[in-house]
Amino acid sequence: MDTQNPNVPSHAHTRVAAKKHPxxxxxxxxxxxxxxxxxxxxxxxxxxxxxxxxLSLLAIGLGTHIQSLPVGARIDIKSLATRFPEGTTRIxxxxxxxxxxxxxxxxxxxxxxGRIITRxxxxxQPGHRGAEAPPPAPRKQTRPSGGKTLPAVPRPACPxxxxxQQATDLLTGLRREDPRLLLSAGDTAHLAPGVAAWxxxxxxxxxxxxxxxxxxxxxxxxxxxxxxxxxxxxxxxxPPPFARPAASPPPxxxxxxxxxxxxxxxxxxxxxxxxxxxxxxxxxPGAA
Numbered sequence: 001m002d003t004q005n006p007n008v009p010s011h012a013h014t015r016v017a018a019k020k021h022p023x024x025x026x027x028x029x030x031x032x033x034x035x036x037x038x039x040x041x042x043x044x045x046x047x048x049x050x051x052x053x054x055l056s057l058l059a060i061g062l063g064t065h066i067q068s069l070p071v072g073a074r075i076d077i078k079s080l081a082t083r084f085p086e087g088t089t090r091i092x093x094x095x096x097x098x099x100x101x102x103x104x105x106x107x108x109x110x111x112x113x114g115r116i117i118t119r120x121x122x123x124x125q126p127g128h129r130g131a132e133a134p135p136p137a138p139r140k141q142t143r144p145s146g147g148k149t150l151p152a153v154p155r156p157a158c159p160x161x162x163x164x165q166q167a168t169d170l171l172t173g174l175r176r177e178d179p180r181l182l183l184s185a186g187d188t189a190h191l192a193p194g195v196a197a198w199x200x201x202x203x204x205x206x207x208x209x210x211x212x213x214x215x216x217x218x219x220x221x222x223x224x225x226x227x228x229x230x231x232x233x234x235x236x237x238x239p240p241p242f243a244r245p246a247a248s249p250p251p252x253x254x255x256x257x258x259x260x261x262x263x264x265x266x267x268x269x270x271x272x273x274x275x276x277x278x279x280x281x282x283x284x285p286g287a288a
Contacts, residue, residue, distance in 0.1 A: 046124060048126075049063050049103065049124075050064065052101070055098070056094065056097060058091075059094040059097040062084075062091065062095070066103075066104070075120055075122075101126060102126025102127055104120060104123065106118055106120050106121075107119055107121075148223070150187065150190050153190065153193055153194030153197075153232045153233060154193070154197035154232060154233060154236050155193050155194075156193060156196040156197045156200045159196060163196045163199060163200065164193065166199060166205070167193070168188055168195075170205055170208060170209060171183055171188050171191055172188065177213040178216060181213065181224050183225055191225060191228055191229060191232065194228075195208060197236065198232070201238070201239050201240060202240045211231060212228055257270070257271045257272065258271070259277055260272065260277075262274065262277055
């Protein structure tokens with residue numbers, strides 16, 4: 001019973017394995033978490049920031065604070081120094097730490113009014129730039145039933161809603177002139193600006209209707225909207241001539257007259273009294 005195994009090292013020299021660390025075997029001797037799941041007003045922070053081995057505690061806290069702010073919040077040195085008691089010098093140093101480790105990007109940009117500002121971008125994953133915004137989808141062009149794009153039509157200088165509505169009503173009524181000119185809603189919306197350009201040039205609706213429906217081919221129309229688009233462009237009338245406003249007639253210049261009372265010269269269509277004498281006569285009682 002008292003024989004010892006010389007191959008077994010003594011417990012004093014036994015190295016504690018990582019998985020058998022005293023703090024892991026006895027969790028109550030170290031940190032204990034009492035967690036409650038957040039459902040509102042929370043921010044996900046990566047451990048690479050919260051446990052960064054090279055950042056200072058101030059930089060870690062400031063980086064956590066910045067990632068929790070909404071877009072557009074002010075994070076310049078003066079604003080942060082107003083919010084926290086550390087002062088501008090320490091806050092500036094912490095911002096430089098975050099920038100050096102990729103958690104902040106600061107660049108000088110020129111805004112539309114000509115001023116140059118500093119734009120700060122917060123990165124919650126250094127080295128991983130956000131994907132560029134996808135380009136806007138190209139606008140779908142109006143296509144007839146055949147699948148081909150309709151030709152472009154003229155555009156009015158002032159596309160007033162009332163003018164476009166009048167053009168739409170005119171196009172909708174073409175089917176009464178010729179049943180083959182029954183247009184879809186998309187074709188009508190495409191052709192309406194072209195008709196409005198004609199109406200804007202002082203062309204009467206009846207004249208537009210006549211230009212669209214006269215001399216149509218006798219065979220069936222495979223693409224009536226394309227035919228109308230071609231006519232609206234090829235037969236577009238010129239703008240109306242500029243009418244100069246009529247010149248106003250010069251003011252009448254009456255001949256010189258001599259006042260019957262004071263012999264003063266004045267202009268009037270007929271002899272009589274000057275203005276001063278007429279005023280004096282009306283102030284006298286019984287003056288005619």
